[in-house]
């Protein structure tokens with residue numbers, strides 16, 4: 224079976240280093256707030272250029288804490304993409320703010336910049352661009368809108384570690400960048416983990432306290448926060464993996480190029496728009512999605528599965544069309560692109576260890592399946 228993501232292959236490639244790192248944490252009982260967490264925060268921040276990094280329990284918490292620390296609360300509105308994982312929207316709602324969905328662009332699958340302005344009201348407080356599938360949102364355009372309307376920008380980088388927009392890594396462009404280290408993400412821990420990066424020292428301090436019960440010192444709390452910790456074991460694992468992320472990212476990009484080559488001209492398969500050489504760093508291919516005939520997608524996926532290939536869909540029900548958001552009173556026609564995409568998208572296996580032979584096999588099976 225070729226899985227969507229092969230976590231075992233990655234572990235095998237760095238097993239000795241990982242096992243050693245884990246053993247050290249256990250020997251030291253450095254489970255929380257130890258040197259491994261500090262080392263990770265320092266290393267991760269330095270890769271974005273002297274920014275602050277605060278480790279937290281997962282990216283859903285990171286987004287919630289970020290918005291909360293930027294004063295989002297009831298009465299406010301926060302704009303995000305209609306096509307994202309529900310965590311983005313949950314984090315907005317958890318602050319008390321109202322989530323306002325924006326339709327997406329059919330080529331990039333990301334928030335449609337041209338449609339954002341129409342959604343801005345006197346209550347709009349922030350925008351959460353989601354770099355979906357690993358593709359950077361046009362942060363220049365987001366920045367222009369944000370400064371014109373005095374909005375905060377929290378980047379959801381859960382799928383986009385190391386993606387760049389005009390020479391800057393995503394996450395370091397808005398006020399705050401939020402990352403997930405869920406095992407299958409481009410940089411994955413062995414459980415849940417996440418972090419926040421920001422350039423603003425004051426904000427970093429508030430974020431750190433919010434993630435730690437509003438604590439200043441051991442028994443003193445100046446406000447109520449939550450309990451959201453990056454633990455030592457996860458940090459130690461991430462410290463090892465961080466050394467490989469450049470290499471893994473390049474391999475993902477090379478694999479996308481191989482898919483592009485092997486799927487070229489295949490009738491019935493629309494490829495995602497793949498940025499050209501100059502803009503190539505804008506996409507780190509967390510997911511490689513193609514589009515197929517909506518009436519045949521289930522059959523195609525079944526066929527692929529019987530050929531030993533796992534496929535996925537990111538995501539088959541756009542958020543405004545989910546029952547969870549029925550209360551917003553939308554209809555699929557309000558989000559024509561997201562609603563169109565949800566029925567057509569199909570994700571193919573994508574991970575650094577994927578070989579050209581496997582990519583050729585997957586492409587051949589897809590060709591046969593769409594016939």
Ligand SMILES: *Cc1c(COP(=O)(O)O)cnc(C)c1O
Pocket residue numbers: 280281282283284307308310311353355379381382402403404405415416417
């Ligand atoms: C995975 C993901 C999240 C949530 O991350 P967790 O660490 O699982 O909480 C948020 N946004 C997007 C786009 C994601 O893919």
